[in-house]
Amino acid sequence: MTIFQAVLIALFVYLASIGSVVGNTIGWYDLGRPLVAAFIVGLIMGNVPLAITLGLLLQLANLGSVTPGGALSWDLSYATYIGVAGALAFDNGDVTASIALMWVFSTIGGAIGVAMWNLTYGFDLICNRFATKGAENANPKLIAFANAGLGNIIGFICRFIPALIILITTAVAGSRSGVNVAELIPAWLITVLGTFGGMMAALGMGILLSFLMKKAWHFCLFLLGFILVVYFSLNTMAVAVLATIAAVIYYTAITGKDGKRTGREA
Numbered sequence: 001m002t003i004f005q006a007v008l009i010a011l012f013v014y015l016a017s018i019g020s021v022v023g024n025t026i027g028w029y030d031l032g033r034p035l036v037a038a039f040i041v042g043l044i045m046g047n048v049p050l051a052i053t054l055g056l057l058l059q060l061a062n063l064g065s066v067t068p069g070g071a072l073s074w075d076l077s078y079a080t081y082i083g084v085a086g087a088l089a090f091d092n093g094d095v096t097a098s099i100a101l102m103w104v105f106s107t108i109g110g111a112i113g114v115a116m117w118n119l120t121y122g123f124d125l126i127c128n129r130f131a132t133k134g135a136e137n138a139n140p141k142l143i144a145f146a147n148a149g150l151g152n153i154i155g156f157i158c159r160f161i162p163a164l165i166i167l168i169t170t171a172v173a174g175s176r177s178g179v180n181v182a183e184l185i186p187a188w189l190i191t192v193l194g195t196f197g198g199m200m201a202a203l204g205m206g207i208l209l210s211f212l213m214k215k216a217w218h219f220c221l222f223l224l225g226f227i228l229v230v231y232f233s234l235n236t237m238a239v240a241v242l243a244t245i246a247a248v249i250y251y252t253a254i255t256g257k258d259g260k261r262t263g264r265e266a
Contacts, residue, residue: 001045001085001089001172002172002175003168003172005044005045006085006164006167006168006171006172008044009041009044009081009085009163009167010081010159010160010161010163010164010167011160012037012040012041013077013078013081013160013163014156014159014160014163015027015031016031016032016037016077016081017032017077017155017159019120021148021152028077031077032076032080034055034056034058034059034062034080035052035055035056035059037077037081037084038051038052038054038055038056038058038084039051039052039055041055041080041081041085042055042084042088044085045085045089047088047091050087050088050095050098051084053095054083054087054088054098054099057102058076058079058080058084058102062076075109075110075112075114075116075117076110077113078110078112078116078159078163079109079110079113080106080109081109081163082105082106082108082109082112082113082166082167083103083104083105083107083109084102084106085105085167086101086104086105086109086167086170086171087099087101087105089170089171089174089175090174090175105170108166109163109166112166113159116158116159116162119158120155120159123154123158124151126150126154127146127147127150127151127154130142130143130145130146130150131143131147134146221243225239225243228242
């Protein structure tokens with residue numbers, strides 16, 4: 001990894017945060033999602049296929065994650081950008097080792113991200129003081145400065161700089177010194193991290209299914225899709241088409257030609 005690549009990735013760590021200059025919709029809810037973040041890192045580092053593979057694991061692990069009341073147990077965007085970048089920087093062709101490294105860097109990045117998140121909240125109190133003063137004095141420029149100006153400066157400092165320090169002291173330094181972190185990790189630790197990562201992905205899928213499956217027979221549909229992919233070797237596009245056909249037939253059967261329900265239970 002080069003310094004320029006580290007700067008670009010650290011910049012996206014900031015842009016993918018809540019309240020960044022590009023806003024929540026483009027930032028936190030788009031650039032901050034694991035698959036999108038992994039794709040961006042893959043473009044920057046020239047290894048999109050492996051980046052998407054790593055991002056998919058992080059996406060699965062966090063399918064059911066929420067931030068109630070602003071509480072954050074793991075900074076997802078921080079974890080993804082740092083995790084995928086660190087794994088790609090030390091990639092030696094062994095996917096299992098890359099996945100293990102991704103979990104190591106993601107854990108570090110996610111934990112530091114939470115600390116920076118809370119630190120940002122603390123510094124944002126300064127913004128509130130400026131905004132309150134602007135409202136009391138009917139000064140829209142001061143209010144705009146508190147939100148668009150000072151708020152983004154605080155966010156940039158708390159996210160860009162720590163992310164850049166992590167990447168330079170690990171990925172960049174390791175790449176330039178020729179020290180491959182993957183080769184320093186014991187085989188047993190790689191196995192443990194790989195197993196842990198698989199459990200996290202299964203947990204994320206389980207949380208998502210608990211939201212979607214409201215009736216017992218819904219689980220049968222999930223198992224049917226699983227069987228079509230695993231045992232009949234159908235790709236996800238074919239299964240999606242079959243699911244669409246089944247949904248249309250089911251909807252037509254219970255609504256009738258006039259679009260009204262026939263009274264039968266769904």
